[in-house]
Amino acid sequence: MDIYGWIELVLYVVLLLALTKPMGLWLFKVLDPQGKTFLDPVFRPVEKGFYRLMGVDPQSEQDWKRYAFSLLAFSLVGGLLTYALLRLQHRLPLNPQAMGAVPDHLAFNTAISFTTNTNWQSYGGESTMSYLSQMLALAIHNFTSAAAGIAVAAALVRGIARSCSKTVGNFWVDLVRLHLYLLLPLALAFSVFLMSQGMIQNFKPYTTARTLDNGAVIQSIVQGPMASQVAIKMLGTNGGGYTNANAAHPYENPTPLSNFLQMLAIFLIPSGLTYYLGKMVKHQRHGWAVWGAMTVLFLAGVLVCWGAEVHGNPRLQAAGVVSSPGNMEGKEVRFGPFESALFATITTDASCGAVNAMHDSFTPLGGLVPMLNIQLGEVVFGGVGAGLYGMLVFVVLTVFLAGLMVGRTPEYLGKKIESYDIKVSVIAVMVLIFDILCFTAWAVSSKWGLAGLNNAGPHGFSEILYAFSSTTGNNGSAFAGLTANTPWYNTTLGLSMVFGRFLFIVPVLALAGSMAKKKLVPESAGSFPVSDLMFVVLLVGTILIVGALSFFPALSLGPIVEHFLMAESNLLF
Amino acid sequence: MNRLFSEFRASIVSTLLLAIVCCGAYPLAVYGIGRVFPAQADGSLLREGGHVIGSALIGQSFSGAGYFHSRPSAAGQGYDAANSSGTNLGPLSKKLIDDVTGRVADYRKENGLDNATPVPADAVTSSASGLDPHISPENARYQLRRVAAARGLTQGAVQAKIDANTEGRQFGLFGQPRVNVLLLNLELDGKR
Numbered sequence: 001m002d003i004y005g006w007i008e009l010v011l012y013v014v015l016l017l018a019l020t021k022p023m024g025l026w027l028f029k030v031l032d033p034q035g036k037t038f039l040d041p042v043f044r045p046v047e048k049g050f051y052r053l054m055g056v057d058p059q060s061e062q063d064w065k066r067y068a069f070s071l072l073a074f075s076l077v078g079g080l081l082t083y084a085l086l087r088l089q090h091r092l093p094l095n096p097q098a099m100g101a102v103p104d105h106l107a108f109n110t111a112i113s114f115t116t117n118t119n120w121q122s123y124g125g126e127s128t129m130s131y132l133s134q135m136l137a138l139a140i141h142n143f144t145s146a147a148a149g150i151a152v153a154a155a156l157v158r159g160i161a162r163s164c165s166k167t168v169g170n171f172w173v174d175l176v177r178l179h180l181y182l183l184l185p186l187a188l189a190f191s192v193f194l195m196s197q198g199m200i201q202n203f204k205p206y207t208t209a210r211t212l213d214n215g216a217v218i219q220s221i222v223q224g225p226m227a228s229q230v231a232i233k234m235l236g237t238n239g240g241g242y243t244n245a246n247a248a249h250p251y252e253n254p255t256p257l258s259n260f261l262q263m264l265a266i267f268l269i270p271s272g273l274t275y276y277l278g279k280m281v282k283h284q285r286h287g288w289a290v291w292g293a294m295t296v297l298f299l300a301g302v303l304v305c306w307g308a309e310v311h312g313n314p315r316l317q318a319a320g321v322v323s324s325p326g327n328m329e330g331k332e333v334r335f336g337p338f339e340s341a342l343f344a345t346i347t348t349d350a351s352c353g354a355v356n357a358m359h360d361s362f363t364p365l366g367g368l369v370p371m372l373n374i375q376l377g378e379v380v381f382g383g384v385g386a387g388l389y390g391m392l393v394f395v396v397l398t399v400f401l402a403g404l405m406v407g408r409t410p411e412y413l414g415k416k417i418e419s420y421d422i423k424v425s426v427i428a429v430m431v432l433i434f435d436i437l438c439f440t441a442w443a444v445s446s447k448w449g450l451a452g453l454n455n456a457g458p459h460g461f462s463e464i465l466y467a468f469s470s471t472t473g474n475n476g477s478a479f480a481g482l483t484a485n486t487p488w489y490n491t492t493l494g495l496s497m498v499f500g501r502f503l504f505i506v507p508v509l510a511l512a513g514s515m516a517k518k519k520l521v522p523e524s525a526g527s528f529p530v531s532d533l534m535f536v537v538l539l540v541g542t543i544l545i546v547g548a549l550s551f552f553p554a555l556s557l558g559p560i561v562e563h564f565l566m567a568e569s570n571l572l573f
Numbered sequence: 574m575n576r577l578f579s580e581f582r583a584s585i586v587s588t589l590l591l592a593i594v595c596c597g598a599y600p601l602a603v604y605g606i607g608r609v610f611p612a613q614a615d616g617s618l619l620r621e622g623g624h625v626i627g628s629a630l631i632g633q634s635f636s637g638a639g640y641f642h643s644r645p646s647a648a649g650q651g652y653d654a655a656n657s658s659g660t661n662l663g664p665l666s667k668k669l670i671d672d673v674t675g676r677v678a679d680y681r682k683e684n685g686l687d688n689a690t691p692v693p694a695d696a697v698t699s700s701a702s703g704l705d706p707h708i709s710p711e712n713a714r715y716q717l718r719r720v721a722a723a724r725g726l727t728q729g730a731v732q733a734k735i736d737a738n739t740e741g742r743q744f745g746l747f748g749q750p751r752v753n754v755l756l757l758n759l760e761l762d763g764k765r
Contacts, residue, residue: 256748481661
C-alpha cells in the first residue's frame with residue numbers, strides 16, 4: 001500500500017467531493033421541467049419536438065402508478081427492439097466482420113441485461129456483436145436505462161419533498177430532459193477525452209497486422225465505434241464492455257489517466273444525486289450525511305480490497321514469484337494492484353460492472369469486497385439513480401429502527417413513516433436477497449449450474465454466487481470464468497435481472513407515491529435528526545447488518561473459507 | 574384503452590427519437606471529432622513498409638531470444654486482438670499454480686537466473702485483457718542479458734533502449750512504471 005495509492009485515493013475523494021455540488025445543482029435544473037440551462041437555445045426546441053411527436057403534455061404530471069407504467073412500457077419497447085436487432089444482426093448493415101445472428105437465449109439475456117442497466121455479458125463483445133449492434137442495440141440502453149434509473153430516484157425524492165401531492169413527476173419529461181441536458185453533453189465531452197488517450201472510434205473492419213517476431217503470424221485487431229459507447233457506459237453506470245476484457249482492454253482504457261477519469265465518471269452522477277436530494281428536501285446537511293455514509297462504506301471496501309491484492313497470493317510466492325507489487329494474475333501492468341482494487345470497488349459500489357482487472361483472479365478477500373458491495377444493494381453511490389433510491393430505502397428502514405428503539409412514531413424529514421412504507425421498503429430489500437440466494441441455491445444443486453464452472457472448490461461456488469448477485473443487483477461484472485452462455489444460465493440470469501430491476505423499482509415508486517401523499521409536519525425537538533454522526537452510524541450499521549445477516553452464510557462457503565484454505569492449508573482445486 | 578395506447582405511443586416514439594439522437598447523431602459526431610486525432614481514433618497503428626505491423630497499444634507475442642518477451646496471454650491462442658480475455662483462474666486453482674510454476678522455471682532458464690531468484694510477478698502471470706502491451710521495468714531488466722547476448726550488443730546499449738521506452742507514472746502519480754514491449758523491440762530492430 002504505497003504512497004502513490006494513498007495520494008490517488010485522497011485525490012479521488014477530493015475531486016468527487018468538489019464535483020458533487022455542481023453536479024447536484026445541474027441535476028436540480030435538469031429534473032425541473034421549467035429549469036433553465038445554458039443549453040436551452042440548442043435543446044429546448046428539440047425537447048419540444050420530442051413531446052409533440054410523443055403526444056406528451058409536459059405540463060401534466062403522473063401519479064406513481066402511471067409513472068411506473070410509463071417506465072415499464074418504455075423498458076419493454078426498448079428490450080424488444082434490442083432482441084430483434086440482435087436476432088437480425090446478420091442481415092443488417094455495419095457488420096464488416098460478418099457476425100452471425102445472436103442465438104435466441106443469448107439475445108434474450110442480452111436484451112434484458114442492457115434494458116435493466118445491468119450489462120451482464122454472456123458473450124465476448126468483439127467476437128459476437130456487429131458495429132450496429134454495439135452502437136444501436138446495446139448503446140441505446142446505456143442512455144435510456146441510465147435516464148430511467150435517475151428518473152425513479154427523482155420521483156422518490158419529489159415524493160419525500162412534497163406535501164399532500166398526488167403526483168411524483170412526469171416520466172416522459174424526466175426521460176427526455178435527462179438525455180438532452182445531462183447524458184448527451186457529458187458523454188460527448190467524455191468521449192472526446194477518451195479518444196485523446198487512444199480509444200478508437202471508427203467504422204473500419206478489424207485491422208490485419210503482420211506481427212514483428214514472425215511476419216507470418218497475423219494479428220487481427222478489433223476496431224469500431226468504441227469511444228462513443230464507452231463514455232456513456234461509464235457515466236450511466238452501465239458497464240457493458242465493447243470488448244470482452246472491458247476496461248482492461250488497452251483500447252478501452254488506454255492510459256492510467258483514462259482509468260482515473262473513468263472511475264470518476266462512475267460516481268459523478270450518483271454523487272451529485274445526494275446533493276440533489278439535500279436541495280430538494282431543503283435540508284442540505286441530510287444530503288451530505290448520506291454522502292458521508294456512502295463514503296465511509298466506499299473507503300472501507302477500497303482498503304480491504306487493496307490490502308488483500310497487495311498482500312498477494314502466498315501460493316504464487318511459494319512457486320518463486322516476487323511478492324511485490326502483489327497479485328498480478330488477471331491485472332494489467334499499467335494499473336497494478338492499487339488501481340485494479342480501486343476500480344473493482346467503485347464499479348461494484350455503483351452498479352456499473354465495468355472491470356479493469358479480472359475479479360475471478362483476485363485473492364479471496366479481494367474478491368469478497370466486490371461481491372459484498374453488490375449484495376449490500378449497491379447503495380454506495382450506486383448506479384445512477386438506483387444508488388440513491390436504494391439508499392433511501394435503507395434510510396427509511398434506519399429511521400424506522402431508530403423509532404422503535406426510542407419508542408416514537410418514526411418520522412423522516414417531517415413525514416410519518418407508516419406501516420405501508422415499511423412494507424414496500426422491506427419488499428424491495430427482500431426481493432434482492434431471495435433472488436440472489438434462491439437462484440444460487442438452484443444453480444449449485446443442478447447439473448446445468450455446475451457445468452459452467454471454470455474453477456472448482458469454494459471458488460467455483462463464488463463464481464455462481466457472484467453471477468446471481470451481479471445480475472440481481474444489475475451490476476454486470478462477473479467472476480468471468482463461469483461459462484454463462486448456455487440456455488439455462490442465460491434464462492435464469494435474465495430472469496434475475498428482471499426481478500432485481502423492476503421488482504425493486506415498483507416498490508420504490510410505491511414508496512414515492514405514499515410519501516408524496518403525506519402531510520409535511522414541521523420538525524420538532526422529538527424528530528429523529530438525519531444529518532448528524534449518529535444518523536450516519538445508524539445508516540451504515542443498518543446496511544451492514546441487513547447485508548451480513550443475509551449473506552454471511554453464503555460468503556462463508558465461498559471467499560471466506562477460501563481465504564483460510566489459502567493461508568492455512570496446501571489444498572488446490 | 575386510450576391511456577394504454579398513449580403510453581405505448583410515447584414509448585415507441587421516444588425510443589425511435591432517442592435512437593436517432595443517441596445512436597446516430599452522437600456516435601457520428603464523436604467519429605467526426607475523432608478525425609482531429611485520427612492516429613488515436615484509428616487504433617494507434619504502427620506501419621512498416623506499407624503494411625500494418627501492430628498497434629502501439631496492443632501487445633504481441635515474442636519468442637525469439639533477441640526480443641523482449643511479453644506477458645503470458647489468455648487471449649485466444651495468445652495475443653489474439655479480436656478475442657481479449659484473462660484466464661479467470663482463482664488463487665487456489667491447481668492449473669494456475671502449475672502454469673506459473675512451469676513459467677517460473679522457463680523464465681529462469683531463458684534468462685540465466687538461479688533457482689533462488691524470485692521472478693517478477695508480471696512475467697509469469699496472465700494479464701486481464703490478454704493484450705497487455707507492457708511489462709514491468711524489473712521484468713525488462715531480467716531479460717536484458719539474454720537480449721544483449723543474442724544481438725551482440727552491450728548491456729549498456731540495450732539498457733538505454735529500455736530506458737527510452739519506459740513510461741513513468743502519468744503526471745508522476747497515476748499508474749505503474751512500465752515498458753512497452755512492442756515499441757522497445759521495434760527500436761531494437763532499428764524500425765523506429
